Amino acid sequence: MSIFSVKNLECIRRDKVLFQGLDFMLEDGDLLQIDGINGSGKSTLLQLCVGLIRATTGTIFWNAENIIDCRYQFQSNISYIGHADGIKADLTVQENITLMHSLSGSPAAVDYPSILKLIGVAGTEKVFVKRLSAGQRRRIGLARLFMTPAKLWLLDEPFNTLDKYGKTIIEQLIVQHCATGGMVIFAAHQLLEMADYTLQHIHLGHH
Amino acid sequence: MNMPRWMHQFASLKYFYTLSRWLPRWLALACLVCFISGLYGGLILAPADYQQGDSFRIIYIHVPSAWLSLFIYMIMATAGGIGLIWRIKIAEIIARSSAPIGASFTFLALVTGAIWGKPMWGTWWVWDARLTSELILLFLYLGYIALQSAFEDRRVAAQAGAILALVGVVNIPIIHYSVEWWNTLHQGPTLTKFDKPSIHLSMLIPLLLMLLGFKTFYLATLLIRVRSEILEYECNSAWVRELIKGINNDVK
Amino acid sequence: MRAYLNIFFVIVRRDLLLAFRNKAEWTNPLLFFIIVIMLFPLAFGSDPTLLKQLTASIIWVAALLSTCLSLETIFRTDFEDGSIEQFILSRYPLLLTVNAKILAHWISAGIPLILIALVTGFVLSLSNQTMFALCTTLLLGTPILSLIGAITAALTIGLRGGMLLSLLILPLYIPVLIFSMLAIQNATVGQSITAEIYFLAGILVLALTLAPIATSVALRIRLS
Incomplete structure (x- = not known):
């Protein structure tokens, strides 16, 4: 059993508040979508979650330990795919x-x-x-x-540039990963219906 | 990494801003007193040097600025390192604001060195070890400033600059030593200019006064820069808005 | 430990393969190196005794300049295509990756530089002692150039223009240049070069210890 949780996260970029007081928690089998318009901070939130950037305030925990303190243990449990394919x-x-x-x-x-x-x-x-x-x-x-x-996948716009077929494969892969006890956080600007799986949402862009 | 409670409080920009309110004025006053007394002592009271005549008097500008040029680089690197490790904003701001001041002092040291060199060596520039080190230091400063201006995000700029300054600090002794060695092998031991084994008290006291004056000048200009940079950093926060509103009301 | 070593060599091989595939990026700095060496005799005139005195210095200055050019590419494509992100977030320490990349840079940029310098020295008939000093200083000096250069390359990735990189890096290269030149001059007049070599070795050890750490920190900062 693993828990990924985010407490009171705030992010300010270029003197602009992107989000404040963000809390959420993921357990085994949870699937979370971050949505919001362009520039609402979806990618930034994902980068914060993996520790690429540091939050102005707030903490991110992996199994109740701050990810900054257990960097490599955390990193061996995540797979991140950003905008660039790497x-x-x-x-x-x-x-x-x-x-x-x-x-x-x-x-x-x-x-x-x-x-x-x-x-x-x-x-x-x-x-x-x-x-x-x-x-x-x-x-x-x-x-x-x-x-x-x-165990934890963090995907930034995974469906971008994919055709319908590609999208289906990746959707299936994500659902399968969650069904077998994994966790997935992904960002996408439009809402998606994942075939018969409970999907949590975080909507960015209101404050 | 955790930091002590008092450091936290001091690191708060608002606290620093309010605390440092009157400091620039007092420092400027102290600086003025030191300058006037130091210059009077150095230019009028102190006797002329038996070898160099009156031209030695440029040391009252040259030595303090050369000394400060190195001192400020150290401050920059230390503050940068503190900012890097503990992510303290005020340290980042101090490091960033020090750079142009340090570069100016380095430039001043170079110019006064050249002016002094003209009657002594008969030419504006010789590849003297100290002058060469000073020139390299100027390039280190200019590199730091160029790097700062290349970034849009202030915090990223400050952290990147901190690394550069730290690398520079490790390098400065090596540079200094290598240049000195290079110089002695090339030109033979030249007479060392500003090292006076026994400087007369009437020359020393004005020099110390000038050192103090330069230091207070640095602190005063640094604080002015830091305070205005704090306002820029915190332009979105409530207390800065309050402050600006207050000033606007006063004007009306 | 074995897994770490394995990853280290995987990355070295990857970078060498990429350098080999992207020949222009790899050979252009070397070409630049040769052209700069050629410019000096044209500027100074072809007086053989003067040139003999200057050849080693010219080679060293050209080496510094061409390293500035080759360093620009060390992290650039990895930054653009997101590979750096993957390195930072992998389960393996970033320090390992950075060390591997610096080693690969030295193999692909430093070693060819030394070889070309030796050929040039040979063609211009430098004395044996001078050749020996040139060879030793380059062997000790070029890794330092790659190591210190990696820090500034990491600080300036993604910023437009390679000018800034050269501006930051050349002042930091001065001690290496000075000690190498002193060694070569001593060798030319038949004196011992041990002291200078020790200094270079000392700087190399210092750079080996600190530069990869500074580079990793710089990469993390640039990615944030």
């Missing part, structure tokens, strides 16, 4: 996936063909990432989620 254009798809796999620290061996098939880019192992389309790159970036042993 893949190298000058490496092939296979090289990229090997790299992601090593960094994820997962002990299990990686089965490229089946992962590539699952995300709908089968047969691209030897192709340079720079030759792929934006949607395909996004899928490769999201391929991390198939390899990571992490």
Whole structure:
């Protein structure tokens, strides 16, 4: 059982208050969507949650411990995918996936063909990432989620640039992860109906 | 990392702003007294040097500014480091506000060194170890200022600057030593200019007064800069709005 | 421990592979290095005795300038494509990644520089002692350039223009330049260079200890 909680979070960026007094908590199996218009602080909130930026006030806890005090323990339990895909254009798809796999620290061996098939880019192992389309790159970036042993996923606009098919795969993946006891926080500017799974919401942009 | 309670209170910008209200004026007054007495003692009372004549009198400007140029860099790095570790805003502000003042003193030290050098060496600039170190220090300051102005976000700028200042502080002794070594090997031991093994008391006292005057000048200008920067930092907070409202009412 | 070493070499290999794939980015600073060396004789005239005295100094100044250029690329693409984010948030310490990246930079930028410098020295028929001093100072000095440079490169990633990087970095390079030049001059007149070499080694140890830490902190700050 793990608990991720946020207490009294406030964020001020460029002299503008984005949000104040934000509290929420996630337990095993919880799925949380952050929505709000552009510039409402969705990405900032996610970056705060993973510890990339520090809050002006407020604390973030992983199992009742401040994430700043247990940085690497926390980080081995999360998988974050931001706006950028975090893949190298000058490496092939296979090289990229090997790299992601090593960094994820997962002990299990990686089965490229089946992962590539699952995300709908089968047969691209030897192709340079720079030759792929934006949607395909996004899928490769999201391929991390198939390899990571992490419990908590934090995804910033995971459905951006994905087509309908890609969106369905990722949605299924997220729901499956939660159903097996994982936790997911994702940001998306429009509300999504996740097939038969209870979805919590945080709406940013009112104050 | 936790910090003691009193540090917390002192770190509050509002507390600092109210506390430091009268300080710049008192410091400016002290500075004026030191300057007048120091300059009178140095330029009029002190006897001319038996070797250098009256031109030695530039040390009353040169030595304090050279001394402060290094001192301010140390302050900048220390305050920057404190800001980096404990995320104290006031330390960040002090570090940022010190940079232009320090750069000005370094520049002043260079200019006075060159002016002094003209009658002594017959040329404005020689690659003397101290002057060269001072020139490098000026570049360190200018680099810091350039880095500050490259960022939009003040806090990121302050933290990035703190790292640069700390790297600079580690480097300064190495730079100083290497330049000195380079200089002795190249030019042979030149006579050391401002080291006087036995400086006469009538020359020393004005020099100390000038040092004190320069230091109070630094503190006064620093506080003025820090106070205005605090207002900019906190422009959204209630107490600054109150303050501005109060000032506007007074004007009416 | 094994896992850490493994990750370290994975990242070194990744960076070397990327440097190898992106040949222009890797070779341009080296080309610049050669061109700068060539400019000096054109500026000073082709008096052989004068040039013989200056060659080692010219090589060192050119090395500093070309390192400024190659350092710009050390974190840039990783910053743009989000890889730095992944490094920071991975379960492995950022210090490990930073060390690996600096080592990769030295292998891809420093070592070719040393080789070219040696060829240049050979072609311009420097004396054996001078060649030895040049070689030793470059071997000890170029890692320092990569290490200190990484800090400023991390501070300036994402800021437009490489000018700022050079501005910040060149003053910090002065001690390395001075000690190397002193060693080479001593060697040319047949004196011992031990003292200067010890100083360079001392700076290298200091840089090895502190620079990766400063670079990691700088990267975290830049990402926030």
